[in-house]
Amino acid sequence: MPFPHLDPVALQIGPLAIRWYALAYIAGVILGWLYAKHLAKANPRGPAPDLYTEVLSWLVFGILIGGRLGYVLFYNGPYYLQHPLEALEIWHGGMSFHGGALGVIGSCWFFCKRHKISYLAFMDIVVCVVPIGLFFGRLANFVNGELFGRASDVPWAMVFPHGGPLPRHPSQLYEAGLEGLLLLAILAFPWGCSAYGLFFAL
DSSP states (O other), X not given: OBOOOOOSEEEEEXXXXXXXXXXHHHHHHHHHHHHHHHHHHTOXXXXXXXXXXXXHHHHHHHHXXXXXXXHHHHTSHHHHHHSGGGGXXXXXXXXXXXXXXXXXXXXXXXXXXXXXXXXXXXXXXXXXXXXXXXXXXXXXXXXXXXXXXXXXXXXXXXXXXXXXXXXXXXXXXXXXXXXXXXXXXXXXXXXXXXXXXXXXXX
């Protein structure tokens, strides 16, 4: 199956290029925030819904700083040791899920400590919204033609632009469905019908 060759740039305004990858982050944050507030309203004994609005800027910084540092340290450390200023050029791409996860964990810990609220109760809701970001992020990986799977002869295998001549598993789509939509549904289960109502509305 041929790769659809989607343009990674969603919108070009003069020299400003808005990429699908950036829009995936924005969509994940906004929809995650709305879902978190919805879950908080469904649990009046837990953290107040407004706290998930206050934490939003903390989370954005945690995702961006943690994701970039994770990429620099985990995947290309020797290169950035020789070119340290390029580590700041986030607009050239290069983010790590592992680093972003650590950034979210750390920023939420500091936020809860500052507001003197239960970290575990707060994170009960935060973890439920993470699959939304994973879903959009993996779709953006597919658009970019990156993070493809191993070579395969299944009918839906694709020849990716940077994957050589052999067809490969579109693993980004597998992950969007499994660690995105399926995990979102599983984590919504303990919250009952209220969570599922908004989940399907999204």
